[in-house]
Amino acid sequence: MAGALVVTLILSAVTAILSVLLATFIAIAAIFPNRVVRFCARSYVDIFRSIPLLVLLIFVYYVLGTWAKDVGLNSFWLAVIALTLNEAAYLSETYRGGLLAISQAQRDAGMSLGLPWHAIMRHIVIPQAVLPATPSTLNAVIGIVKDSSLASLITVGEVTLIANNIVYATFKPLQVYLALGVVYAAVVIPLTVVSHAIERRVPSAHDFLGELSQSGPMTIARKSP
Amino acid sequence: MTVETTVSYLLGGLVLTLQVAAGAWAVAVVFGLILALGRETKAPGTRWPILVTVTAMRSAPQLVVLYIFYFGLSSVGINLSPLVAAVLALGITEAAYDSEYFRAGLLTVPQAQRDAAQSIGLSQFATFRLITLPQAIPYVFPPLLNSFVGLLKAATLASAVGVDEILYRGQNLFQITGQVNEIVLIVMAIYVIFTIPLTKAIAIYERHLRARVMA
Numbered sequence: 001m002a003g004a005l006v007v008t009l010i011l012s013a014v015t016a017i018l019s020v021l022l023a024t025f026i027a028i029a030a031i032f033p034n035r036v037v038r039f040c041a042r043s044y045v046d047i048f049r050s051i052p053l054l055v056l057l058i059f060v061y062y063v064l065g066t067w068a069k070d071v072g073l074n075s076f077w078l079a080v081i082a083l084t085l086n087e088a089a090y091l092s093e094t095y096r097g098g099l100l101a102i103s104q105a106q107r108d109a110g111m112s113l114g115l116p117w118h119a120i121m122r123h124i125v126i127p128q129a130v131l132p133a134t135p136s137t138l139n140a141v142i143g144i145v146k147d148s149s150l151a152s153l154i155t156v157g158e159v160t161l162i163a164n165n166i167v168y169a170t171f172k173p174l175q176v177y178l179a180l181g182v183v184y185a186a187v188v189i190p191l192t193v194v195s196h197a198i199e200r201r202v203p204s205a206h207d208f209l210g211e212l213s214q215s216g217p218m219t220i221a222r223k224s225p
Numbered sequence: 226m227t228v229e230t231t232v233s234y235l236l237g238g239l240v241l242t243l244q245v246a247a248g249a250w251a252v253a254v255v256f257g258l259i260l261a262l263g264r265e266t267k268a269p270g271t272r273w274p275i276l277v278t279v280t281a282m283r284s285a286p287q288l289v290v291l292y293i294f295y296f297g298l299s300s301v302g303i304n305l306s307p308l309v310a311a312v313l314a315l316g317i318t319e320a321a322y323d324s325e326y327f328r329a330g331l332l333t334v335p336q337a338q339r340d341a342a343q344s345i346g347l348s349q350f351a352t353f354r355l356i357t358l359p360q361a362i363p364y365v366f367p368p369l370l371n372s373f374v375g376l377l378k379a380a381t382l383a384s385a386v387g388v389d390e391i392l393y394r395g396q397n398l399f400q401i402t403g404q405v406n407e408i409v410l411i412v413m414a415i416y417v418i419f420t421i422p423l424t425k426a427i428a429i430y431e432r433h434l435r436a437r438v439m440a
Contacts, residue, residue, distance in 0.1 A: 050420040051413050052378035055392055059413060062405040142284075149286035153385060160288065167296065174297035181285040181293065188284035 004162035005183060011076065011158055012145045015083040019144065020137060022088035027095035033117055041092075048089035054150055057082040061154040079151035087144055094136040098129040131202045138195035142188050149184070159183055231398060232411060238391035239415075245311045245380040245388060250373045252316025257323025262353075264328060282321035288382055290314040295386045311383035319372055319379075326372075330365035331357055363438045367431035374423050378416065391415060 029041035048056075060082040061075065068078055102125045110120035152161035163180040167173045263275040282290075295310035305313070334357045342352040384393035395412045399405040 046421050046424075047417055050378075050417045050424070052381040052392070052416060054381040054384070055409065055412055055416065058392070058396075059409040062399075062409060146284075146286040149288045150382075152288075160286070163289075163292075171300070173292065173300045177289055177293045177297045181281075181289050184286055184289060185281065185284040189280065192280075192284070 001159065001162055001166075001183075004157060004159045005187075007076070007156070008145070008148055008158040008160075009187070011079060011083075011148045011151060011156065012141065014080050015087065015144050015148070016141045018080065018084040019087040019091055019140065022084060023091035023095050026088060026092035027099055028121065030092065030096045031099055045089045045092055048085055049093075051086070053082070053086045053147055054153065056086055057150055057154050060085075075151075075155050079148070079154060079156045083144060083147060083151070087140060087147070090143075091137070091140045094140075095129070095133055098133045098136075099125055101132070102128050134202060135195050135199040138191055138198065142191050142195070145187050145191070146184065228411075231408065232415075234398065235391055235394050235408075235411060235415060238389060238394040241308070241383070241388055241390040242377060242380045244308065245315065245383050245390060246373060246376040248308075248312035249315035249319060249376050249380075250369075252312060253319035253323045253372065253376075254369060256317065256320035258327050260320060260324035261327035261331065264324070265331065279321050279324060282318055285318065287315060287318045287379060288385065290318050291382055291386060307383065307386040307388045310386055311380070311388050315376055315379050315382070319376060323369065323372060326365050326368040327361070330361035333364050334360045363434045367427055367434065370427045370430070371424070374420055374427070377420060377423075 026041050026044060029037050030045070032038055032041070051059075057079065060078050064078055064081065068074070099121075106124055106128075107120055110124050115123070148158060149160040151158055152164065155161070159180060163176050167176050170176065260275055260279060263271055264279075291311060291314035294305060294314045295307060298305060298310075338356055338360075339352055342356045343349075347355065380388075380390055381392040383390055384396065387393065391412055395408050399408045402408070
């Protein structure tokens, strides 16, 4: 079980890092001056948010499966690909909101100084958007840890798959799956505590968004569709 | 097998997808509201049990909760059908989030209004039913609709316990025909075609509701 938990943690960590990178890239593309780039980013987000994660996992597993064998990727990496494609679509929306929350006045000031768009992004917008984005990033990590359980359905040897094997061997599904729930809680709850602690210390992205702030703190670990 | 028969067979699974999603949505709304109210009440001894329940529900993966309801409970003699197990598992995990939507929505109603209602002699329940809830609904309804769309997608997990929904039918088909790529692509297309317009419509409805509340 301990070895399988390590697989879950590595799967989640790799997915989290790749998701943050891809989401940042998509979020910037979504507010890019060029309309075609914006449309592509928008379409990516719309399409990947509408496909259920399990369907995407199965798609990647079968469709990329033969190609993956040739290049030496196992089902672990196929799970990383599917999870990343899915999570980045949700996370990029949060990041886009965070980038847009940096006031237009600051961007206008940058333009009036003659800074090009990429310099405004790099020196003015992104540095200020990073800190407010940390709680929602942690919430996304929590979601990734939980969603990684689906990787068991495409034969990745993480905790849920090992729990299934233990159930086949012992015929004690209630005890085993309850224990499995406790294992996930042991990973997720500390992350939740850290996320809440950071949320209290840094200005949340929602503080900048007048219309959202009046409906109270809404950054909860969840992917809104 | 022609594309038309494949699509119509897969779309037949939509019936169970909708049943799972609608059932889970109802469970989540009722349970979520109870949890939200439970966290507001000042009754002693309610705060911790509810906090523990919400934390537990939010930290367990839906698939694991589904296994507990379907395989776990049947081992102690409680045999739920796959459909009922999926409805309960998805409903209960969703309820943790719904309770936050209710809480956030209820918090938008100023305390002064509740005090005023009490001072004119309304009971606590009457205050909730006549004053707080009606004003909170514009804030709560759109996220609840979004949670339904989320449940439509989460309903695919029910295939893991044998509910005959879209993905389950897809897996049946590609075991028979071997045409995996085509069938999974059709399943994805069905989800894209159904959920994108639904999400957009909810976003428009939400803007409309908010505009009316602000006015």
